[in-house]
Structures are given as structure tokens and as C-alpha cells.
Amino acid sequence: MTSTVTAAAVSKNFGAYQDQAVREPVIITKNGRPRTVLMAYEDYLRLAKRDRRVQLTAGLSDEEVAAIETSEMEPGFDHLNAELLTGKHAAD
Incomplete structure (x- = not known):
């Protein structure tokens, strides 16, 4: 739960x-609007690490894009395609 x-x-x-x-993020408002968040240092580190793993597709070469477009899922992961088609995502 988050406090404001x-x-x-x-x-x-x-x-x-x-x-x-340390227990939960605290949203700090100014003039009635959310402005900053106070959070545990460990949560910050986790988010910062996650941020570095993101790569923009614009940074990929044409060869890398072509390889992704022609790639196929291994048979054991077919259930993931079904989740995408139904809109059922793990983040929900």
C-alpha cells in the first residue's frame, strides 16, 4: 500500500x-499534486538496475531487427503466445 x-x-x-x-513508498504532494516519492534505498537500487536493462529498438541494427522478426519461439513456450493473444499478462 502507498501513502500520500x-x-x-x-x-x-x-x-x-x-x-x-522503508516499508512502502510515500508519495509527497505539493499544491495538491504528486511531486516526489520517498522510498527504500533497496527499492531504488532495484528500479535503477531494471532501468539499465531496457534497450530502445531504435538502437538495434537492421540485422538485429531482421533476426528478431524471423525468430520463432521454442515449442515449450507456446503458452506465452496464447497469453499475448488474450491480453493476459504477468504484470496484471
Whole structure:
């Protein structure tokens, strides 16, 4: 679960919100709008590591794109194609 608090509340009681952020992200608002998130350092590291694994398709060579387009799934993974066709994703 995520909490949402004002910047003023965080300023007055930073230690408590810092402790809470170790357990769950704390969204900090300014003028009624979400502005920043206070989170555990381990969560930040996990997200930063995940960010580095992303590669834009625009950075792929024509040969790499062609290889991807002609690739086929191994028979043991056919169920993944069915999930894509039904819109059933693991992230849901």
C-alpha cells in the first residue's frame, strides 16, 4: 500500500515518513499534486538496475531487427503466445 502526504507534513515529521518509506513508498504532494516519492534505498537500487536493462529498438541494427522478426519461439513456450493473444499478462 502507498501513502500520500503533503510536503509540509513530511517537513514536520521527516523521521516518521522516512521509517514508513522503508516499508512502502510515500508519495509527497505539493499544491495538491504528486511531486516526489520517498522510498527504500533497496527499492531504488532495484528500479535503477531494471532501468539499465531496457534497450530502445531504435538502437538495434537492421540485422538485429531482421533476426528478431524471423525468430520463432521454442515449442515449450507456446503458452506465452496464447497469453499475448488474450491480453493476459504477468504484470496484471
